[in-house]
Amino acid sequence: xxxxxxxxxxxxxxxxxxxxxxxxxxxxxxxxxxxxxxxxxxxxxxxxxxxxxxxxxxxxxxxxxxxxxxxxxxxxxxxxxxxxxxxxxxxxxxxxxxxxxxxxxxxxxxxxxxxxxxxxxxxxxxxxxxxxxxxxxxxxxxxxxxxxxxxxxxxxxxxxxxxxxxxxxxxxxxxxxxxxxxxxxxxxxxxxxxxxxxxxxxxxxxxxxxxxxxxxxxxxxxxxxxxx
Amino acid sequence: xxxxxxxxxxxxxxxxxxxxxxxxxxxxxxxxxxxxxxxxxxxxxxxxxxxxxxxxxxxxxxxxxxxxxxxxxxxxxxxxxxxxxxxxxxxxxxxxxxxxxxxxxxxxxxxxxxxxxxxxxxxxxxxxxxxxxxxxxxxxxxxxxxxxxxxxxxxxxxxxxxxxxxxxxxxxxxxxxxxxxxxx
Numbered sequence: 294x295x296x297x298x299x300x301x302x303x304x305x306x307x308x309x310x311x312x313x314x315x316x317x318x319x320x321x322x323x324x325x326x327x328x329x330x331x332x333x334x335x336x337x338x339x340x341x342x343x344x345x346x347x348x349x350x351x352x353x354x355x356x357x358x359x360x361x362x363x364x365x366x367x368x369x370x371x372x373x374x375x376x377x378x379x380x381x382x383x384x385x386x387x388x389x390x391x392x393x394x395x396x397x398x399x400x401x402x403x404x405x406x407x408x409x410x411x412x413x414x415x416x417x418x419x420x421x422x423x424x425x426x427x428x429x430x431x432x433x434x435x436x437x438x439x440x441x442x443x444x445x446x447x448x449x450x451x452x453x454x455x456x457x458x459x460x461x462x463x464x465x466x467x468x469x470x471x472x473x474x475x476x477x478x479x480x481x482x483x484x485x486x487x488x489x490x491x492x493x494x495x496x497x498x499x500x501x502x503x504x505x506x507x508x509x510x511x512x513x514x515x516x517x518x519x520x521x
Numbered sequence: 522x523x524x525x526x527x528x529x530x531x532x533x534x535x536x537x538x539x540x541x542x543x544x545x546x547x548x549x550x551x552x553x554x555x556x557x558x559x560x561x562x563x564x565x566x567x568x569x570x571x572x573x574x575x576x577x578x579x580x581x582x583x584x585x586x587x588x589x590x591x592x593x594x595x596x597x598x599x600x601x602x603x604x605x606x607x608x609x610x611x612x613x614x615x616x617x618x619x620x621x622x623x624x625x626x627x628x629x630x631x632x633x634x635x636x637x638x639x640x641x642x643x644x645x646x647x648x649x650x651x652x653x654x655x656x657x658x659x660x661x662x663x664x665x666x667x668x669x670x671x672x673x674x675x676x677x678x679x680x681x682x683x684x685x686x687x688x689x690x691x692x693x694x695x696x697x698x699x700x701x702x703x704x705x
Contacts, residue, residue: 296666298666299662299663299665300663300666302621303658303659303662303663306622306625309622310629314633429558430558450634475644476644477641498702499702
């Protein structure tokens, strides 16, 4: 018995890992029709903490019995093809918000849906995002103000992702967007009364940022955008 | 296998099979982490604000138990005097088991949701250490029951496992505590 102890320890670890992987596959796999072994249709009850902030989630908390397993929760972020801009797409219960910006002055917010492996979002002035997702990636095209970007970006986990702050500072409307990438780098643009400029860095832990001397808090984007 | 022939004399030959299997474990984890597409999400553990905080605290628990491992190992080898209390052996075994079991969910989440990452020096070091840790632990476990191994075997393997685990903790939990903050 004593001599088998170390071996049993190893086997116990292996068994634990097998159980966890099975649970993960069961929970993250979309029911049956998914060609990918690892889909994104996570059961809301277990995967929601990964995508949703504990505070003020606009969508009501989905109950595991009522919600179908196909509701999508995911965050993808990365650089667009050819560089020059960064994109993040945050999906909470199928509601998708995308943000594309160059970190200097160009930016576009889009909002729409993510379901059945398809992304369909629209933004101001006729901006659109169409694409597909699955297998830990999202691929698509953003069209805005006469320009086109294509992207293939990977799934990311917090603190990486998409952050947004809206506020009124001395009667000026301030909207900031930040994309935090897995390497810790940030890209963001803040517009003050519709004049864009590079955004100061946020603290990814708290979302704290100072714009024009005013302390703001950038929140992780979960669900539909509120003030615009 | 052929342990009986080795029992009589001291030889490092008994380490071949454990080292080979340990290498298989390390390479398998690394290849899986690289090939498998990270999902970005995984099952969460109740009671914590997110999967990362779970991992941070599991890893911290494992690191604390690793310190128990270090101290109890010193005691077993008579570094604190020749009288070794009888409970030191069981303490060493069971703290080691629990430390190992705490690392398993962390590793599953790392490999399943994040994969082998090379974004920067920290993630690269963490990825390499993570793969190495489980290989080294496998070698240690498989070497323990073998007789006739050189005297440096267990201290060396134990030291490697301990160093890897502390390195993993420094590149993950410690980084998290100092960059993101202490959260539950």
